[in-house]
Amino acid sequence: MYSAKNVIRSRMKKSREDYFKSLSDAVRIDLNKKLVKNILGLIPSNTQGPVAGFWPMSFEPDIRPVLETLIPQGRRALLPVTQELGAPLIFRSWKPGDRLQESSFKTMEPLSNAPLYDPEVILVPLLAFDGRGHRLGYGVGHYDRTIQCLQKKKISILTIGVAFEVQRVNELPMASYDQPLHWVVTEEKVYKFI
Numbered sequence: 001m002y003s004a005k006n007v008i009r010s011r012m013k014k015s016r017e018d019y020f021k022s023l024s025d026a027v028r029i030d031l032n033k034k035l036v037k038n039i040l041g042l043i044p045s046n047t048q049g050p051v052a053g054f055w056p057m058s059f060e061p062d063i064r065p066v067l068e069t070l071i072p073q074g075r076r077a078l079l080p081v082t083q084e085l086g087a088p089l090i091f092r093s094w095k096p097g098d099r100l101q102e103s104s105f106k107t108m109e110p111l112s113n114a115p116l117y118d119p120e121v122i123l124v125p126l127l128a129f130d131g132r133g134h135r136l137g138y139g140v141g142h143y144d145r146t147i148q149c150l151q152k153k154k155i156s157i158l159t160i161g162v163a164f165e166v167q168r169v170n171e172l173p174m175a176s177y178d179q180p181l182h183w184v185v186t187e188e189k190v191y192k193f194i
């Protein structure tokens, strides 16, 4: 399982990078806009809980405008914060202009004085997803652990994977702790899984 996932992980890292690098600035901006529109269409309008996004890193789509759109509508926006290896992610409040710091995973995170909240919606970055809503991440188990931990606290969450269409594969190897996503949104489609 470990090595099967690792093989797919390296392959999908490479295809996401190749795809990203093949895009002109104009096309990439257009793709990000389509993703943002698709995501905004899935945010429930009958609830007001916090929405966790992510600060884009290497060759990921930039979906920050989702948060920038939701904040003026009265939603709280959150960004993930990594803890020690093996611990779930926690989420801290973010708004445009806030200072961020780089984590040991090279992600940009709110400072430790930004207030903590549990998200109601989590936008989940990924390397690959399959036809059943399973995802492959960087292999640290961050999001799997986090989703499980929130579910244990009886917090009802909506998980939305965010990806380019090139990240879709037929079937990923599954482990018992893998949490399928409710939705995956790409620049072309909105996939419903749960």
Ligand SMILES: Nc1nc2c(c(=O)[nH]1)N(C=O)[C@@H](CNc1ccc(C(=O)N[C@@H](CCC(=O)O)C(=O)O)cc1)CN2
Pocket: 013, 054, 055, 056, 057, 058, 060, 080, 081, 082, 089, 105, 106, 107, 125, 126, 137, 138, 139, 140, 142, 143
């Ligand atoms: N934008 C973003 N934020 C995120 C994640 C993510 O995937 N993307 N995470 C997802 O869990 C968490 C951080 N966890 C991470 C765990 C491992 C690596 C990692 O292995 N990075 C590679 C370099 C990536 C690359 O350059 O392609 C490395 O360090 O070798 C990154 C983040 C929370 N925040």
Ligand SMILES: Nc1ncnc2c1ncn2[C@@H]1O[C@H](COP(=O)(O)OP(=O)(O)OP(=O)(O)O)[C@@H](O)[C@H]1O
Pocket: 005, 135, 136, 137, 138, 139, 140, 141, 142, 143, 144, 145, 148, 175, 177, 178
């Ligand atoms: N809920 C969990 N409880 C305990 N360990 C977990 C849990 N989820 C994942 N792990 C551990 O984390 C490691 C990485 O898991 P996996 O390969 O599924 O990561 P991933 O889904 O690709 O990445 P990520 O979730 O970090 O984006 C595995 O060694 C696994 O044992």
